[in-house]
């Protein structure tokens with residue numbers, strides 16, 4: 065039987081997730097506009113809803129949360145949850161969930177796509193060919209950098225960092241990682257070495273970032289850190305834009321202080337600085353780390369199931385604000 069609850073889905077998501085919600089609840093409101101809801105629209109629409117399924121681009125701040133008069137769960141359609149004021153949600157007794165695990169491989173693949181694209185100048189080469197400039201094979205045409213024997217430096221060896229590191233074996237790369245805890249999988253499978261932040265910056269040929277955005281990781285890479293990197297190195301970011309000081313990165317890319325960058329995320333999305341767009345040594349993608357049919361479908365199912373669990377009085381495994389469980393009573397499942 066359908067429960068008499070109202071669910072707000074802030075943007076069209078894969079049908080598999082919507083089906084779960086529609087099967088379980090009487091009122092499922094989906095924003096079918098081909099754009100995100102504005103902050104004001106969110107403030108109005110969250111009133112009277114029992115759960116919200118939102119995007120990483122929806123800013124769920126204290127103003128939005130204080131208008132949630134019935135909401136029991138905010139289910140974020142993303143693994144990162146820096147778009148949500150977690151403390152405020154906890155204060156209001158609202159459970160926050162995310163979608164870990166199901167997008168790990170998709171994001172690791174995209175990370176490698178950026179590594180290969182920037183080191184082998186794929187975007188430049190594609191543009192060159194389309195402009196009709198290909199006049200025949202030439203010994204020094206569009207030379208790039210080889211990966212075999214080089215060092216991959218992973219900042220943040222959680223699920224995605226690990227998946228990226230495991231793929232390094234196929235490219236015959238050495239792996240360094242910087243992480244709070246030891247990562248035995250990476251050490252055993254690819255002979256990775258846990259090193260200090262400074263050692264990683266100084267010794268890696270490709271540096272790839274896989275940390276969540278928190279006050280501690282904001283601008284983790286700035287001018288000072290870039291100065292430690294090799295002049296021939298590349299910086300890859302598929303985590304969150306704010307982890308890098310974009311201005312400092314642009315300066316380094318323009319001056320040749322580092323060789324290049326592959327960026328899927330930006331400080332003020334969807335804004336991308338013109339200076340980045342104009343650079344040839346950068347490959348840019350529009351935050352598509354998890355953008356595979358498989359990952360996005362699994363994310364939709366996971367996000368919907370979290371709502372079903374909470375509204376059935378159960379605790380899903382992927383709660384990000386577990387302190388909230390001290391104040392509300394639900395069953396673990």
Ligand SMILES: O=CC(=O)O
Nearest residue numbers: 142143144353354
């Ligand atoms: O960036 C994507 C996510 O956090 O899921």
